[in-house]
Amino acid sequence: MFCPKCGKTDEKIFDGVCKSCFLKEVVLAEIPSELEITVCAHCQSRLVSGRWHELELSDKEIMLNTLNKHINLSEYVENAEIGAETILARGSNIDCIVHVKGDVLGEIVEQEYKINFKIKRMVCPECSKFQSGYFEAVIQLRADKRIPDDDEIAVVDGIIADNINKISKKNKMAYISERAVLKEGIDYYVGTYKVAKRLSNTIKDSVGGVVKESPRLMGRDKSAGKDLYRIWISVRLPYFRFHDFIKYENVPGQIMGIDGKKVLIKDLISRKYISVQWRDYDKIETVAKKEDVKETTVTSKTPNSIQILHPVSYEPIDLEINSETEDIEIGMQIHVIEIDENIYILKNTCN
Numbered sequence: 001m002f003c004p005k006c007g008k009t010d011e012k013i014f015d016g017v018c019k020s021c022f023l024k025e026v027v028l029a030e031i032p033s034e035l036e037i038t039v040c041a042h043c044q045s046r047l048v049s050g051r052w053h054e055l056e057l058s059d060k061e062i063m064l065n066t067l068n069k070h071i072n073l074s075e076y077v078e079n080a081e082i083g084a085e086t087i088l089a090r091g092s093n094i095d096c097i098v099h100v101k102g103d104v105l106g107e108i109v110e111q112e113y114k115i116n117f118k119i120k121r122m123v124c125p126e127c128s129k130f131q132s133g134y135f136e137a138v139i140q141l142r143a144d145k146r147i148p149d150d151d152e153i154a155v156v157d158g159i160i161a162d163n164i165n166k167i168s169k170k171n172k173m174a175y176i177s178e179r180a181v182l183k184e185g186i187d188y189y190v191g192t193y194k195v196a197k198r199l200s201n202t203i204k205d206s207v208g209g210v211v212k213e214s215p216r217l218m219g220r221d222k223s224a225g226k227d228l229y230r231i232w233i234s235v236r237l238p239y240f241r242f243h244d245f246i247k248y249e250n251v252p253g254q255i256m257g258i259d260g261k262k263v264l265i266k267d268l269i270s271r272k273y274i275s276v277q278w279r280d281y282d283k284i285e286t287v288a289k290k291e292d293v294k295e296t297t298v299t300s301k302t303p304n305s306i307q308i309l310h311p312v313s314y315e316p317i318d319l320e321i322n323s324e325t326e327d328i329e330i331g332m333q334i335h336v337i338e339i340d341e342n343i344y345i346l347k348n349t350c351n
Helices: 019-025 059-070 125-132 150-167 193-207 278-283
Strands: 034-040 046-048 051-053 077-090 093-104 107-122 137-143 176-182 185-190 210-221 226-237 245-248 251-258 262-267 273-277 284-288 294-301 305-309 316-320 333-339 342-349
Touching: 034 059, 059 077, 059 093, 059 107, 137 150, 137 193, 150 185, 150 193, 185 193, 193 210, 193 226, 245 333, 251 342, 262 278, 273 278, 278 284, 284 333, 305 342, 316 342
Parallel strands: 034 107, 137 226
Antiparallel strands: 034 046, 046 051, 077 093, 093 107, 137 185, 176 185, 210 226, 245 251, 245 284, 251 262, 262 273, 294 305, 294 333, 305 316, 333 342
16 A cells, blocks of 8 residues: 555555554653652652552652553553653652653664653651541550559560551551550550550450450541540459469469469469469459568478478477478478468478
């Protein structure tokens, strides 16, 4: 057929002209002269189609991704390769050259286009909430009939810090907006309820206690037509602590372990271990603290008994030998606890 531009008759016609003329005039791509990229000034998240996305991409990768969404390639282009080169950056404006290379009718064609990227910096909703001190839940660290001690608070602080550090890598709302020290304990203000619930369960799994939730109505979202609540989560540590002395089912024992599922008690009479579930917490009565442990001296020993001095009155007391006291010798300093006027030798000695 006849080419109206060059007059050739020996080439196939494409869009009314021969292949040679077509390749000279072909436009590989339609590219806007300007594109806007909205980026969070704090976390570098990008706004795409009305939604914020946290992308671990370089500025060049973000520009290429944006370009790929707005470029229209010619139907004749195959195996296209697209690249961008920054030629001038002026504050929030970046001038680039876009390189497009592709196979058109069996021939490699390369073209360049100029484009300006305008970087619009805003604050995403999550960063805005963080900056304003927004919170959805409060974890209240308390203790039953007492105030949490410094060691317990330090443990919980560590649990929260470690978990917030891990969770925040995937969830920007995982933060503590405020840590309030009160006379009855500590309040932790947490960005989201979901994170607060996870933290409170982790605390309970580590140090035990009872967790209860209390929602409070804070207002109403008129646009969504729903009530707005904040959740107060009480993590209440038990009255007893590790190594304190208790009674369970009227049997004296010592606390040997506490976690989220159970309390481990050592029976001071049988020397056996008992696991008590938290649902039976109210059946555990604290009768002495670990600070009440006293030291005393072994004054004599027979095959069946050990004689010690009462740690306060110094009166001699005879106690039966058991598997944990058979190795104790005369003159040793030992630890004892008095419960209901009965003396119990503890396994560890002072020597």
